Amino acid sequence: MAIPFAVIAGVGPGTGAAVSRKFATSYPVALLARNPDNYESLVKEINGSGGKAIGISTDVTNAQSIKSAITQISKEFGDAGCAAAIFNASAGFSRKPFLDLTEEEFVAGYNVSSKGAFLFTQATLPLLLKGEPTSKYPPTIIYTGATASIKGSAQLSSFAHGKWALRAMSQSVAREFAPKGIHVAHAIIDGVIDIPRTKEWLKDQPPEAKISPDGIADAYWHLHTQPKTTFTNEIDIRPMLEKW
Amino acid sequence: MAIPFAVIAGVGPGTGAAVSRKFATSYPVALLARNPDNYESLVKEINGSGGKAIGISTDVTNAQSIKSAITQISKEFGDAGCAAAIFNASAGFSRKPFLDLTEEEFVAGYNVSSKGAFLFTQATLPLLLKGEPTSKYPPTIIYTGATASIKGSAQLSSFAHGKWALRAMSQSVAREFAPKGIHVAHAIIDGVIDIPRTKEWLKDQPPEAKISPDGIADAYWHLHTQPKTTFTNEIDIRPMLEKW
Amino acid sequence: MAIPFAVIAGVGPGTGAAVSRKFATSYPVALLARNPDNYESLVKEINGSGGKAIGISTDVTNAQSIKSAITQISKEFGDAGCAAAIFNASAGFSRKPFLDLTEEEFVAGYNVSSKGAFLFTQATLPLLLKGEPTSKYPPTIIYTGATASIKGSAQLSSFAHGKWALRAMSQSVAREFAPKGIHVAHAIIDGVIDIPRTKEWLKDQPPEAKISPDGIADAYWHLHTQPKTTFTNEIDIRPMLEKW
């Protein structure tokens, strides 16, 4: 019998990679990122250690690109449906005075975080619904949010408005599809994630000042394993030294 | 001396008209709507009753259209700056199963409510800042939100995600510009507004089941008159018979 | 015909006094505080400037004390009912390590802010309902909240838990009594109020760093004048220089 797969959009060296490794211990995984540099070594690593992975260069803001990725995934992994779809893609985070923002810069915060999430969700939902009757755990969609999902800070309107829009959509999809057995969850990642890019940040502080990608992956996996009687639709995650 | 003006975007027969009438008792008002039918009679009414009003056909989702409206306003009303900018434009509210939404339909909920608000805010902020030193009340931006600004209901993702994005931006702008004396407020209009289009809604209920546009206008005016020591950044508004 | 009165609990030299002066321009006012020093000169001031005021030494945490105050008010002001009941009493605000709190200190934050509000509401609601049919504006209850009504900061559990409890009760009372025409509102006062006690705070900052009691009073009055179609159940208030 074919086994269902997991799709992770927004794979990079941090959360996306950790989540991919975690879900790869149970499912074939499809790793999506625009730049193949972001998944190539990880695909090798997973395939080399007993798992099964493919990487697909995908632009989540482009409906055609996502559809084409999904077609390729189905061809590779068969028709058992999708067990988990993780949306970890995100617009860049940058502060800028409001009056200096171009329209393009403002909308950029929306295109990935929210429009991208919409396109990804529409493309994966049919496969999640397909896998539902035979899945071990309720098929799961998880969206990665941020501090900016619940606070609109000064000079951060581009990033924040896209993240708030994502959170709204997450609630809406959760309410429509929970009765069909699909588990939709939104994670508020409130703090600096410990990845290569943030190596120089908070250098004067102990490791507990940053969030561990593996910790996020474990939380996502726990969400995935929750039964239909016990859906968590939102969690927050922060390191023990975070001010909030 | 020139007196500052007010701009109301999203003028229709309900909230927009009531707000326009209210602010027209103190300021020259510029009424923006895509369709001139929405402001023409109101412009006449205001001009005929001792006020001063102009109407400008404007597409708030189009930067050029907004800029051209602002240029026209400055030409008509002079350079005293803007006392109040009210963003009352909104995407249409319609329920639809998530999987039936086209990309265009989804994004439509964003384009007016959020991108439009961004363009309107960028165009009016310099005029609000200009008017600040001499204004009687702190120059004010007010955004009209909805129930969907704080809840992502099933089948309402298009409308809701645009409204959440607007609320995020409202906070961000409020935090950046309050120290410069600009008062930014967001109103959660939680209920059915009593306008011609909703005449047949809640017909079996007393009038207190719907929100009065004049009541909203009074609330917006009160927000505008608040001093720098006492800014309200968010209010909710609902009729006494609303379930919430 | 008898005219309805207003009751303000928690009168001191700041918000309570400003609210009392404001409502005294339209109603006879009863000023409640534990210590008569807090209302005596104000009672004189109001009575000396054309208004009508009485002061009653009251312990809001004591049911009998509140009932006795209400009896005295009815005797003085007649049976036209209550137009507005403002609950401005509050536990003291003090930071303390959690493990150093005694049970009494913890519960103190509840007794005034929440139990006191319960007793005050129960005592005044019948009079608000009585006045409802003939009142000019919907009879109104307003509760004064704080930053700590929406955030449980470290070392502030005593104060915060009482304020959260008050906010919960405010929602519950609003939902039950709005259909009966009673307007219930909760104000999140997010910042330092400019009163004698805070004179030395934020001394290096301009006046716009503190909240004006008169601004709060104006906001409360506006809430009171809202019609049944347009109830605001929650507002926030902060000075323009507040970080939030």
Place this chain on the structure above:
Amino acid sequence: MAIPFAVIAGVGPGTGAAVSRKFATSYPVALLARNPDNYESLVKEINGSGGKAIGISTDVTNAQSIKSAITQISKEFGDAGCAAAIFNASAGFSRKPFLDLTEEEFVAGYNVSSKGAFLFTQATLPLLLKGEPTSKYPPTIIYTGATASIKGSAQLSSFAHGKWALRAMSQSVAREFAPKGIHVAHAIIDGVIDIPRTKEWLKDQPPEAKISPDGIADAYWHLHTQPKTTFTNEIDIRPMLEKW
């Protein structure tokens, strides 16, 4: 070497029992409830299946009763400290018109949910801090909340105000003790839990309309295992058929 223990307050036939069983697979557990009927058979069950459990009749609203329980626990389980303290006690949930509530009924909602949580937290925190340096997982406090922790429904003020107060205290304790390595989490249990007492509720609906106590226990265990880099301070939990 002595091993740390877990304490569960508010053990009954539902969540408390499930959480006790779950934590008993790793720790000696102390089960607190006022009525020994609520833990006696469970204590036998755990001790009979390879675990270690004691039950102590405790009134969480009474500081002396809690202290005495903690003393007894330390005597039984040694001085390795506490690995997890779960506060699952709760006031009864009952709707009643606001004006019909006695002061005692209103305050009852506070005494267990909030004052009880305070006393329990003060008594267990020193033991959690003691266990911290050698514990496998960060010592954890978890508070069980409800729908009423985030909504003050009509006629539910007694229950709701106690739950809001608990949530506030949870945040305050989390913020103070996270930097010391203590993990504090609050769970919003939003729905009917499937326990003997609710057997007749939602009878016309499938099992997925109720929350599984075992599902809650799994979620609490996951929270407990989170590392210092990845603390979740709040989760919600609801069954897939819940309207929210």
